[in-house]
Amino acid sequence: MIFLRLVFLFCICTLQALSIAQEEFIFDKAPFASCHASTLTETSDGTLLCAWFGGTAEGESDVAIWLSECKQGRWSAPRKIAHLPQVPCWNPVLCTLPSNEVLLFYKGGYTPLDWSGFLKRSFDAGRTWSQAEGLPAGILGPIKNKPLLLADGTLLCGTSVESYRRWGCWVDITPDGGRTWKKSQPINVDGQLFGIIQPTLFFGTGGEIRMLARSHQVGRVCAAGSCDDGVTWTPAVPTALPNPNAGIDAVNLQDGRVLLVYNDCEEGRSPLNVAISSDGGKTWEMKLVLEDQPGEYSYPSVIQAKNGQVHITYTWKREKIKHVVVKLI
Numbered sequence: 001m002i003f004l005r006l007v008f009l010f011c012i013c014t015l016q017a018l019s020i021a022q023e024e025f026i027f028d029k030a031p032f033a034s035c036h037a038s039t040l041t042e043t044s045d046g047t048l049l050c051a052w053f054g055g056t057a058e059g060e061s062d063v064a065i066w067l068s069e070c071k072q073g074r075w076s077a078p079r080k081i082a083h084l085p086q087v088p089c090w091n092p093v094l095c096t097l098p099s100n101e102v103l104l105f106y107k108g109g110y111t112p113l114d115w116s117g118f119l120k121r122s123f124d125a126g127r128t129w130s131q132a133e134g135l136p137a138g139i140l141g142p143i144k145n146k147p148l149l150l151a152d153g154t155l156l157c158g159t160s161v162e163s164y165r166r167w168g169c170w171v172d173i174t175p176d177g178g179r180t181w182k183k184s185q186p187i188n189v190d191g192q193l194f195g196i197i198q199p200t201l202f203f204g205t206g207g208e209i210r211m212l213a214r215s216h217q218v219g220r221v222c223a224a225g226s227c228d229d230g231v232t233w234t235p236a237v238p239t240a241l242p243n244p245n246a247g248i249d250a251v252n253l254q255d256g257r258v259l260l261v262y263n264d265c266e267e268g269r270s271p272l273n274v275a276i277s278s279d280g281g282k283t284w285e286m287k288l289v290l291e292d293q294p295g296e297y298s299y300p301s302v303i304q305a306k307n308g309q310v311h312i313t314y315t316w317k318r319e320k321i322k323h324v325v326v327k328l329i
Helices: 002-015
Strands: 020-026 034-042 048-055 065-071 079-082 089-097 102-108 116-122 156-165 166-174 196-203 209-215 219-227 236-241 248-250 258-262 272-277 286-291 299-306 310-316 320-327
Touching: 020 286, 034 310, 034 320, 048 089, 048 102, 048 320, 065 089, 079 102, 079 116, 102 272, 156 209, 166 209, 196 248, 209 236, 209 299, 248 299, 258 299, 258 310, 286 310
Parallel strands: 034 089, 034 299, 166 196
Antiparallel strands: 020 320, 034 048, 048 065, 065 079, 089 102, 102 116, 156 166, 156 196, 196 209, 209 219, 219 236, 248 258, 258 272, 272 286, 299 310, 310 320
């Protein structure tokens, strides 16, 4: 009995090696009924920016991109920063460049089957934004998750397509902040072309870049790797992590580990969990439960700020965007 109790206590301590230091809704009231697909970035002055799409409901013509700023611990009221006339917007992605320019990627179209990529720029930490730039045909930019910045300034933008019975990933590559582009080869699960979308990218070990992707019929988070800065990739393979056809996101931590936010279930979008990898994303250990009640808790975005704090935002029942600060141990 003593041995079993020690094992039980060890399991609890292992699971709670991370903790929630702060949690809040980014807004309590908003001029839209539904919201989804948040994204985070930190600006040069330490301001947190969070964007998402909001409107009557996903896919409705009034859906636009909204933004809030967090300064001195307080989030500003949501304001609309991108919209298209009579066409819904989708999946914003924020990114701060070493030059301090902030990029906002987003999609516009009636459905994911026919959407196009757009880009706006801010040179004043998100206060004002340029006119929308249309990305070239065939280029969508980061489809859900933040780009991966290489040492030479190149951005690797994990992207994907959702066409009729064909889902697959690739990487849109830009060396100059979205002005010119090239594409990696397609990335799929062997024998499963209706398989994966919405990849998240991070640095693995030994110079490898790793990709984890949401799956459609596989039922698991799928992983691929690149050893040539994202140009070519291994086929994607299922991992041990379950995936209920829901978005994920990961980030390299300053201490060398990798943190992943995902739904640890095979159906539905609850619970929402945090896992840690100490071997560059090859194996994972679930450490924290963010949500476990009935409802939808999905589409996480995660960054680590310059001060070391880990910030996560996610969809809360399609009604609000929730912000959590996770304490690392």
